[in-house]
Amino acid sequence: MSGDALDAVFAALSDPTRRRLVSRLVREGPHTATDLSRDLPMTRQAVVHHLQALGDAGLVDAHRDGREVRYRATPEPLADAVAWMLDTGVRWDERLQRLRTQVEARPRPPR
Amino acid sequence: MSGDALDAVFAALSDPTRRRLVSRLVREGPHTATDLSRDLPMTRQAVVHHLQALGDAGLVDAHRDGREVRYRATPEPLADAVAWMLDTGVRWDERLQRLRTQVEARPRPPR
DNA sequence: TCCTTGTGCAAGTAGTTGTTTGCACATCGT
DNA sequence: ACGATGTGCAAACAACTACTTGCACAAGGA
Numbered sequence A, B: 001m002s003g004d005a006l007d008a009v010f011a012a013l014s015d016p017t018r019r020r021l022v023s024r025l026v027r028e029g030p031h032t033a034t035d036l037s038r039d040l041p042m043t044r045q046a047v048v049h050h051l052q053a054l055g056d057a058g059l060v061d062a063h064r065d066g067r068e069v070r071y072r073a074t075p076e077p078l079a080d081a082v083a084w085m086l087d088t089g090v091r092w093d094e095r096l097q098r099l100r101t102q103v104e105a106r107p108r109p110p111r
Numbered sequence C: 001t002c003c004t005t006g007t008g009c010a011a012g013t014a015g016t017t018g019t020t021t022g023c024a025c026a027t028c029g030t
Numbered sequence D: 001a002c003g004a005t006g007t008g009c010a011a012a013c014a015a016c017t018a019c020t021t022g023c024a025c026a027a028g029g030a
Helices: A003-013 A016-028 A033-038 A044-056 A078-105 B003-013 B016-028 B033-038 B044-056 B077-105
Strands: A060-065 A068-073 B060-065 B068-073
Touching: A003 A016, A003 A044, A003 A078, A003 B003, A003 B016, A003 B077, A016 A044, A016 A060, A016 A068, A016 B003, A016 B077, A033 A044, A033 A068, A044 A060, A078 B003, A078 B016, A078 B077, B003 B016, B003 B044, B003 B077, B016 B044, B016 B060, B016 B068, B033 B044, B033 B068, B044 B060
Parallel strands: none
Antiparallel strands: A060 A068, B060 B068
């Protein structure tokens, strides 16, 4: 996944409304924007914008059905974001481990 | 971790410069802002702003040493972000699994 | 004691984000 | 055919973000 795509995923998830939308779509399956906006303190248009941000990140897709548009969670891109974090975490652990080894290999200071 | 903290972590990681800063600090250990700005196409002040964003997310901390301020990676908050993603992913998998079960339980259509 | 270097603060600017309102259009059920 | 409902587009706005420049201050080394 390109850096830009990773940008979009992290940016999309940095907003609590958007995380909530993803959670709900994951738990309950597809919904329309109008439906999703019913229990959120904002207009349908605001929700649509959030869904578009999620769509740009590949976390959601839209499917037209008659006059309705159903949004569905597509959480695959989460895997790339998790991979970046785990990789970073692992490198950090390795570095800690190296430091620990150096400390242990150092001769005791005279006392 | 509160939602706000999760906001800050995801927002901090949504910028490629900041991911790069974290990576470098994780790989090489502490550096000053001036040092970090040397191989980035922006001023020291811009780097300081990025480091502050990372600091707000708890991904970096600062320690004064004489006239220098060394920034160090503290990747613990990554764990919470990963947890949110894995939890969401798992729920999605469960939902998929439920659907699959339903599909498998359905009698074959006549052909 | 200078000169260099690392830092901190403040103001300013350009661009982006989150949200609303208003209106036009499409579709469904009666 | 008509009213209710779901959608799309565009303008407007405040708030925020990413940067820059300029300057003052602190600390280390010759």
